Amino acid sequence: MKNYPTSELQPGMKVTETIFTDNGQMIMEAGTALTSELISRLTFYGIGSVPAEPLPETAAPMASAEPIKEPAVAIPSKSRASNPSYAQKIKAQPEFMAYQIEYQKKAYNIRSLFDSIIKHPEDPVDLQRILDSCYMLAGMTKTTIDFFDKMHNMRLDDDSVYSHCLNVALIARQMGKWMQFPQEDLDILVLCGLFHDIGKVQIPDEILNKPGKYTDEEFALIQQHPTASYKLLEKLPIDERIKKAALMHHERCDGSGYPQGLKANEIDDFAEIIAIADVYDAMTAARSYRSPLCPFQAIGMFEKDGLQLYSPKYILTFLNRIANTYQNNRVLLNNGQSANVVMINSKHLTRPMLQMDDGSVVDMLNLPDWEIIKII
Template identity: 45%
Template sequence: MIKISIKDAQIGMVAAEPIKTPLGQILALPGTPLTRQLINKMKLYKVGSISIQNPSYAVAPQAGENTAKRDKVKPVPKTRAHEMVTNIQRVQASEEFLGFQLKYLTCINQIKDTFGKICAGEKSFDEAALLTAVIDLSSSCGTTIETFDMLYNMRTIADPLYSHCLNVGLITRMIGRWLHMEKTDVNTLTIAGVLHDIGKCKIPDDVLNKPDKLTDEEFALIKKHPQFGFDLIRDLQIDSRIKRTALMHHERCDGSGYPSQLDSSLIDDFAMITAIADVYDAMTAARRYRAPLCPFAVISSFESEGFTKYNTKFLLLFLKKLATTYQSNRVMLNDSRFCNIVMLNPHELSRPIVRFDDGSILDLSTNREFFIKSVM
């Protein structure tokens, strides 16, 4: 293990200790390979130095350094970290990702502008223009897995509220299409997803983005954002399902949600769909206390407690489509072995059957000490 300055960080190095912001927010856990995305994020959060596992990586020579000594540095052999980085780099280096980035940032700016106008008391916004931008972004991804890959690689966006709202809009749009909804309903569901968290604009930034544990009073304030959102859009000339989604997306079918502890018979379908997209995007994002969860970890979480809290019809469809997206995909298990998914277990989607490079097979549903840690 060696400690290096952030300016010497290189793609492929592996974190030896948790990477934290100056305020203590965890950006990555030990064992995480550095990617261009993570390095940029560390710079964004003004991380000064990090500890890495593989000091054999060469760094840029300092002025007056003996270049002969530098030339003796041996090439770093390919490792599991290299395999992970290669796949991430492949997405980030593609022309499609560059185009997606530009459209994504355009959407972020439109969402920010829309939220600002609504919060300022304007009684209308250009719904058609916002929808067109999101549809254009969604259409730039040819497949479902491309969409999830692109969203994963956009985690460096410095506006977590707006990027989260955009991600939820894109995911709810996919769910609407999987449900074979009418085009107008899919479009309405998309806008409902984009606007679902507008109430958080009324939460002070020092509470909304607090890196430490929230006090009871702060958490109680956060839980008011659905009502704040509904109040902001109550008088807009938009579909009532959009308004109900803002109010109900934290309600749960078993009555354990907020702000009104509604049961399933009273929760709008659009709100129940948005709730699933909202939780998925939140769980696959980094938090101050953990690194982003991989899709199969999210599927496992939904399987363990989701069927009492979320509409079963919508949740089953989402989990099946999500798991199927990664059929034949390369993954890494919790013991750092790489393998390919060869068959899904319909009764436990988070634990498929995998094949290793030597041809051996492992059924994760019957070998429970192992699980999928990362999707490559």
Template identity: 45%
Template sequence: MPRILTQNLIPGMVVAEDVYTYNNQLVLLKDTELTDKSITKLEFYSILSVRIREDTASGSSEEKIPQEEMSYSQRIKASQEFKEFKADFEGAVDDFKGQVNGLLTVSKGSKVNTEGLLKDTNDLLRKTPSGLQIFDMLHNMRMYDDPTFAHCMNVALICHVFGRWLNMPDRDVDTLTLAGLLHDVGKLKIPEQILGKPAKLTDNEYQIIKTHTVEGYNILKDFDMDEHIKNAALMHHERSDGSGYPLGLTSERIDDFAKIVSIADVYDAMTSARVYRGPLCPFKVISIFESEGLQKYDSKYILTFLEYIVNSYVNNRVLLSNGLEGDIVLINKLDLSHPMVHCGSHYIDLSHEHGLYVEAIL
């Protein structure tokens, strides 16, 4: 049985023996067919390689599965655009990391090279012109070893697309993108053991994490840059109903750029917690936003954001929670996570069907 490095595993391969962590915790059972989720799990437990059943080891599932039988996410990952995006993205994150560390050493009061900071995000966006495509790419990226920097890059890309959806002028879109890029810069001041802790945080640790907002503001405050960027670092965890931190501000006192960044931030956190699951179906994300409470966000931003995301999936084939397949034909403006779906000979309005929902995009 060949032993294959975890980084080279491909969904569809079958595990030839039980897989344990170094402290003997069972991770996968023998004969498990690998999925993105299980590969991510192996990465999470730092398992370097596993034995794979011979007959499944050679070809990748991407090669074996005909295009029309691949899932939505498999098709994206198999595309040339995605492979290029992934390579460019990783380069951009490394570059960004260097530039941010430079910020910490440069003397205060100096002008920040914002063009340099924006260059990588703009290059990524130029190659991937449609908003939906960017989202699809981001949803399908695996956990990167540097979660903070990759997350900042994701939030910057989402902010850029979001700013366009809001019809903001170019200058503001750039400011918003920078605000997204730098929103979590304060995390550089948080000890690594707390930031990267895989288990639940203690109350005290959570209090320390929360200080990244004020820390971020302090890092940026003396630089010659747009005030919105500094405010976004300080206020992106504030919520319109006053339930956020660090100050518990209510809507009228929260910087608009911080409000937009907060939506992009939460969206990225929900769609990219890939340690324990694959990409979330966008309809699921919307229902999480709905249950978390839309009043936490400014309605003029959150509704635009969710509507654009949902609308970009009109005409897509979906799987419903009862096993039926159909095409999304119409979005319900008042119930975004429950669209109208055309299944064979009939139409199902999910907003009238209690308990029925979109399980996956096919």
């Protein structure tokens, strides 16, 4: 059977061999039918490719075990108009529209910056101007909740490398604030996020955005992007942590990452923070092969496997803080019902207390079959 890059897998395909991490941990048995969540799990573990059976040409992709899209529910048009969703309310705000315009400008500026570094590596880079631009955007959000609300509602299909780098920089900055880093370190952390994927820009667009299957050579080129990023930054007069974050953000504490297979004490601290921000942004963004994961689904994957892959001091802070940003949000459940999150369970972050539409309060810890599949 053919080896498929993880980015080409589709729900419904079956893996033909048991999948292990580099350190021997089994994460998927042979014969497993892939779902959107399982494909994201492979990405989470840094599995670059897997042997799989292709979908029959006439077969429709199999639905995820935890469907991402809202099920069709008959709602009168009047009710829908008089009760806009949480996301609709955010997008209707003048502040969001202003943020969207500035966000797009900043993403374009990152593109121009990357192009300049590649074409004129000897030219000086105005780091303060870059930082001022990012902080100006960050200043347009009032609270942590407001920041994540705006970021998630900025999502477009197949977010560009530049948007992804901007998101990772802003998420990393927020993590640094949670860790009470001094301003100097926050600045470096933002720059680590902005530059971490610069090497992807050297990959030709026809390969990076190829709609069909990668050749082995093309996929090997994509996997080299951390090394390519490091080489582009290597001679620039910038903090070494920025260069290390570019090189090491796909390394994992258990040694299962790439390109060097480093373990916990060998990975730079800032690279570990960028790794978490990078994976969270990737999982909650739409991709050609899957819908975006709900933040609660992403949190659940981190809860299940994160302590093996990431530094506990960073991943635990991230999970507890980000889960609490979703308190009071309205959510859609896998049974078609909707509810309000009224309390986060600190020991089981994806199993909060919910207030149902009939006014009753339920504890998801007592309802193992219920899952949050969407923030609405």
